[in-house]
Amino acid sequence: MNRRFPWPDERLIKAAQDGDVTSLTTVVMESQPHVRRFALSLCASPQDAEDAAQEALIILYRKIGTLRTTGALASWMFRIVRNECLRQVRLLVSRSDNTAAQPEACARQSAEDAVLRGMEVERIAAAVSALPGDQRQVLIMRDVQGLPGTAVARSLGLSNAAMKSRLHRARVALRRSSGPSDRAADPSAGGEPQP
Structure with a gap:
């Protein structure tokens, strides 16, 4: 079943921004499939994608009041997911630098792949933003x-x-x-x- 889920409508987003807890919960729930799809397309691994999606939804829940225009939810969430994926790549690179005392070709290649993919994601995200x-x-x-x-x-x-x-x-x-x-x-x- 290939079902499409709509983004939350502007009235619902506005109500969530005004503090309506039910509307906020609905906005988060309706945004979840889109956020997960963004994350899966951007992150280096499914586990990283799940982490990035969860973090993005937490940010949405906490900071929806900072969203300037209700029609910008999709692009705002795209930027949050992109930033989370990049943060995870930086964290992976940092960890691989710290564990360089036990170099394994496979682990190094995975870290390199993650860095290269992160650089590609960053380049594409910047191009989309432009x-x-x-x-x-x-x-x-x-x-x-x-x-x-x-x-x-x-x-x-x-x-x-x-x-x-x-x-x-x-x-x-x-x-x-x-x-x-x-x-x-x-x-x-x-x-x-x-x-």
Whole structure:
């Protein structure tokens, strides 16, 4: 069963910000599937993803009053999860530096993989954050949350064509931000293969 869960609506978020405990609990519960999906896509391991998701939901519960606009919940949560995943990578690197007295090739490779993945996550998250708000919102809803195009267009008050155009521009901008080294190796991107 591939069921889609909506983000909490703005009235519910506003009520939670105003201190309604029932609304706050509902906001946290309705945000959980999205936060877990974000974390699984960003963190180095499922265990790290679970930890990051739990920490992000705790932050949501404690600090929802600091959310400036109710419509920004998804991007706010994305930043919190991203920061938690990066914090975990830094912690892993710190631990691997402390246990370097017993070097094991497998453990070192895992730490290296985690660092490289963390750097990649940070680069992608920065590129997503640099997108114009309208493109970022469509990209997150379609590619991160996995919502159908018609649902994204409807929730943003756009035609399907406008939604697809914004999504295309966002994806192109992300590809461009991946740097010339990636495009140079890809003949379809117009670059020459590098030896």
